[in-house]
Amino acid sequence: MITYRVIRTKSEKEGIKAGFFSLFESVYMKSLKESDWEHQFVHSPYDDTVMFIASDGDKIVGSSVMIRQTLSYDGESVPYYLFTSSAILTDYRTYGIYPELLKMQKEYAAENKASFIFAFPNETAFPVLKLFGRFKVVGKYDLVKTDFKNFNINRLSDALKLDENMFCWRFEHKPYYFSNISDKIVIFKDYEGVLDMLAVYDKASFGHDFADTAIEQDATIITLDANVIDRSVCETFGRVNATYFALNNDVDFEKVNINLLMSDVF
Structure with missing residues (x-):
């Protein structure tokens, strides 16, 4: 059975670190540098870098990450989340994990008063994000x-x-x-x-x-x-x-x- 968690605090992230590093290496075929872990997953400009984790028992099988940021727009400061990365183990890609993680991201962003979610997907992820996430194209x-x-x-x-x-x-x-x-x-x-x-x-x-x-x-x-x-x-x-999901x-x-x-x- 797949279970899902929202991970926010530094102590929570330390608790899943080993499992997440294993997931990252399996999906991206390279090791995650400690400096990149600290910057992208632990540190945050506004104390709001959030990880969405899918697990099968004790094994982390999927994840996604968002970082809160601010857009300067028409003289106003507009809060949003940058969707930075996602990873799902190959054997679990038919389990509906990606749509569930996206649903959790949208709910979290709405609950925390963001105006939208930004994402800069690569060519592989681009059609998937549009199909499952209903993200629209900025450019x-x-x-x-x-x-x-x-x-x-x-x-x-x-x-x-x-x-x-x-x-x-x-x-x-x-x-x-x-x-x-x-x-x-x-x-x-x-x-x-x-x-x-x-x-x-x-x-x-x-x-x-x-x-x-x-x-x-x-x-x-x-x-x-x-x-x-x-x-x-x-x-x-x-x-x-460049894509977005408007809230x-x-x-x-x-x-x-x-x-x-x-x-x-x-």
Whole structure:
């Protein structure tokens, strides 16, 4: 018999840690790093990273995770949950576990006054999330490689609210960089010499201390195709699917400009 639990506290997470690590390695065929466990599953910007666990006896056979975050929208702060990951053992994928976990996530988000759930599924998970979760598409974007001079610094949004809690949590686990360009703060990550352009914030309202790192005009970057000046000189590098499940009508998602900082992948 499959049983389900909602796991919130640090002590509860320590209690399932060994079983969850085993599940993760079985599904993803790699070990979960201790630093990633701490950042993605234990720490939280607003003390609200929640795990939904399916068990068969003492064995964890499925899971999903959400992290509470805040959207800056029309001058308001709108609470939402980022659905970051899910995992179900192959032998249990016909047991109806995924729909049950999604149902629990929606109920939890509604009970905790969130406006919606965001998710950035890969190509495999994308149709499943739409079918079983009834998630809708904000946008499907090409991830492109180009030069920094082709980057439209005025296009990228500051949709993810970076208050002090979020700022400390979001940048705790990997090296991130900040570049002061004109009246903008560009946030990026360096991966093997290629710069991931994550977000752009207005300098006047940024409100955080940072070390300024210059970006050369001919630096190779990765960004969404919506954020370049000339698409024809870009190399398509991958795909980003942005989806949501609305819990109320507070947000018109056609007005939300997605940036890579909003995705747990980056």
